[in-house]
Amino acid sequence: MPPVTDQAAGAIQTTLGQPTVPAIAFFLIIVAITLAITYWAAKRTKTTKEFYAAGRSVSAFQNGLALSGDYMSAASFLGIAGMVALKGYDGMIYAVGWLVGWPALMFLIAEPLRNLGKFTFADVVAFRLRQTPVRIAAAIGGILTVLFYTIAQMVGSGSLIKLMFGLPYEMAEIIVGAIMLAYVLFGGMLATTWVQIIKAVLLLCGVSVMMFIVLAKFNFNPGELYTAVAAQYGQGALEPGGLITNPIDAVSLGLALMFGLLGLPHILQRFFTVPDAKAARVSVLYATGFIGYFYIIIPIVGFGAAALIGREVITSIDKGGNMAAPLLAEFLGGTPFLGFIAAVAFATILAVVAGLTLAAASSFSHDIYVHVIKGGSATEQEEVRASKIATLLFGIVAVLLGILFKGQNVAFMVGLAFAIACSANFPALTLSIFWKRFTTAGAVWSILTGAFLAVGLIIISPTVWEDVLNNPKGSALFALKNPAIVSMTASFLVGYVVSLLTREETAEQKFEDEKLRTYLGVGAE
Amino acid sequence: MRKDVHNLLESREFKALVAKKAKTSIVLSVLLFATYYGFVLLIGFNKPFLAQKIGETTTLGIPLGVAVIIAAWLLTVIYVVWANTSYDPEVKRLRAQLLGK
Numbered sequence: 062m063p064p065v066t067d068q069a070a071g072a073i074q075t076t077l078g079q080p081t082v083p084a085i086a087f088f089l090i091i092v093a094i095t096l097a098i099t100y101w102a103a104k105r106t107k108t109t110k111e112f113y114a115a116g117r118s119v120s121a122f123q124n125g126l127a128l129s130g131d132y133m134s135a136a137s138f139l140g141i142a143g144m145v146a147l148k149g150y151d152g153m154i155y156a157v158g159w160l161v162g163w164p165a166l167m168f169l170i171a172e173p174l175r176n177l178g179k180f181t182f183a184d185v186v187a188f189r190l191r192q193t194p195v196r197i198a199a200a201i202g203g204i205l206t207v208l209f210y211t212i213a214q215m216v217g218s219g220s221l222i223k224l225m226f227g228l229p230y231e232m233a234e235i236i237v238g239a240i241m242l243a244y245v246l247f248g249g250m251l252a253t254t255w256v257q258i259i260k261a262v263l264l265l266c267g268v269s270v271m272m273f274i275v276l277a278k279f280n281f282n283p284g285e286l287y288t289a290v291a292a293q294y295g296q297g298a299l300e301p302g303g304l305i306t307n308p309i310d311a312v313s314l315g316l317a318l319m320f321g322l323l324g325l326p327h328i329l330q331r332f333f334t335v336p337d338a339k340a341a342r343v344s345v346l347y348a349t350g351f352i353g354y355f356y357i358i359i360p361i362v363g364f365g366a367a368a369l370i371g372r373e374v375i376t377s378i379d380k381g382g383n384m385a386a387p388l389l390a391e392f393l394g395g396t397p398f399l400g401f402i403a404a405v406a407f408a409t410i411l412a413v414v415a416g417l418t419l420a421a422a423s424s425f426s427h428d429i430y431v432h433v434i435k436g437g438s439a440t441e442q443e444e445v446r447a448s449k450i451a452t453l454l455f456g457i458v459a460v461l462l463g464i465l466f467k468g469q470n471v472a473f474m475v476g477l478a479f480a481i482a483c484s485a486n487f488p489a490l491t492l493s494i495f496w497k498r499f500t501t502a503g504a505v506w507s508i509l510t511g512a513f514l515a516v517g518l519i520i521i522s523p524t525v526w527e528d529v530l531n532n533p534k535g536s537a538l539f540a541l542k543n544p545a546i547v548s549m550t551a552s553f554l555v556g557y558v559v560s561l562l563t564r565e566e567t568a569e570q571k572f573e574d575e576k577l578r579t580y581l582g583v584g585a586e
Numbered sequence: 587m588r589k590d591v592h593n594l595l596e597s598r599e600f601k602a603l604v605a606k607k608a609k610t611s612i613v614l615s616v617l618l619f620a621t622y623y624g625f626v627l628l629i630g631f632n633k634p635f636l637a638q639k640i641g642e643t644t645t646l647g648i649p650l651g652v653a654v655i656i657a658a659w660l661l662t663v664i665y666v667v668w669a670n671t672s673y674d675p676e677v678k679r680l681r682a683q684l685l686g687k
């Protein structure tokens with residue numbers, strides 16, 4: 062396997078792209094520990110409550126770490142560090158946007174979600190509405206969200222693992238699929254939660270060490286680091302650049318990031334793993350703290366890479382800048398530290414894909430199989446079996462889609478997942494919790510409008526129409542890069558108007574029970 | 587039980603609890619929006635403000651970006667402290683009132 066360095070980067074020697082002993086050793090240690098945990102968890106995962114919700118035994122602190130683990134993907138770790146390295150301050154603006162959904166999640170839905178739900182967010186939407194239509198619609202919104210998120214993760218992971226370990230792309234996809242399936246299939250939510258916790262701790266430690274060594278090189282004065290960056294790339298690297306040129310576009314992306322979080326099925330499902338609403342609330346406090354800390358220190362890593370490694374070297378290895386953090390790790394701590402960071406990035410991919418797979422499988426088995434096909438009356442054994450079959454199928458589909466989309470530009474799919482989440486899942490969820498007059502028809506139309514408008518508008522937006530489908534610049538029919546401001550508003554409006562046009566007395570009567578559970582937790586599972 | 591539930595939900599105390607929760611959630615959400623979209627719109631409309639130097643090369647935008655993250659986290663601290671001290675005891679009392687009967 063030849064080293065990836067080319068002539069342009071001849072000045073720097075890197076073992077990136079070769080399977081070094083430390084990288085493989087760290088990776089095997091992580092896999093061994095997580096599989097041991099899976100073995101332990103498998104013995105505690107017999108019932109549906111254990112498979113989907115870890116027996117509601119996860120503490121607030123543990124859930125805070127697991128939520129951070131679900132959210133801090135390899136894409137945000139490597140991608141944002143690279144963006145700061147190459148684009149400077151613009152990367153930092155982008156990082157801020159990823160955090161601000163968390164407080165909103167706490168203020169608006171964390172506690173009602175915990176009190177009303179059982180295993181999936183569709184439980185909450187369908188709480189007092191007619192089960193079959195609402196479950197089908199919510200599953201469409203939820204599974205579309207998870208599917209696009211998964212494709213982005215799988216394609217990204219194949220390329221990243223190839224860059225870091227030199228493994229063939231297809232082989233990387235299959236390894237990710239196989240290990241992740243072992244976690245979910247045998248260990249259910251308990252194993253998936255512990256994989257997230259381990260990965261979150263490793264990632265936070267790894268990035269902290271990088272930040273510490275970078276700052277040490279600049280006498281623990283960030284000002285000196287910025288001066289070194291400005292000396293090489295000009296003062297512009299520390300100023301807002303081209304990221305926000307159209308404020309409406311920026312607000313639309315901001316809405317997608319903020320409210321999309323409140324509609325991500327794999328994040329929402331975590332709230333059913335804690336014992337009560339108070340633990341749900343406190344877990345968001347921890348998660349916001351960990352994720353906020355992560356996004357504060359990632360720009361220092363990015364600026365450090367720009368100052369110490371140089372943009373030319375970073376782009377010579379990966380045009381998108383994804384290798385900025387691994388290259389910096391090698392520069393700061395040699396092959397062993399690179400091996401550690403590479404193994405952590407690999408573990409991050411495994412953990413995130415495992416969480417997504419569990420969410421998709423829960424939606425198939427709990428919402429579609431149990432409530433739609435079996436009319437809500439499946440036995441415990443039938444449901445557990447259905448959830449495992451769904452897990453296996455989704456895992457295989459994820460690997461196949463990863464291979465199918467090889468080499469495609471799928472970066473937009475994360476934005477698309479957030480757009481669908483905030484347009485299809487979030488409006489129905491909040492209206493169902495807070496608005497007495499909300500009806501089944503209102504929910505179904507709101508979800509479908511949000512989902513299809515988000516997908517349709519993003520296809521005719523510059524992001525896909527021009528950048529992916531290679532149509533000429535300026536030919537996109539829809540001007541905004543992210544459709545959230547239109548599709549989310551439309552979804553709320555449709556939900557509101559259709560509910561006013563229809564009337565559902567049973568839903569209004571059940572609102573009392575819902576209120577009792579939302580606020581006092583009486584009857585919560 | 588049914589009647590008790592109805593009476594409780596119609597009681598002044600429960601309505602006050604719901605109103606208190608809504609008020610806190612809305613006020614904190616508005617503060618969050620003002621902080622984040624204020625930052626985004628500042629970038630959209632007044633880049634020179636963020637580009638001004640506050641050190642040798644450090645721009646005002648850098649500490650401001652960090653401040654937005656810290657402010658967002660502090661809002662969650664405020665909510666948790668409020669909920670633990672002001673909301674939970676009331677919930678506990680109303681629950682006992684209903685289930686104790």
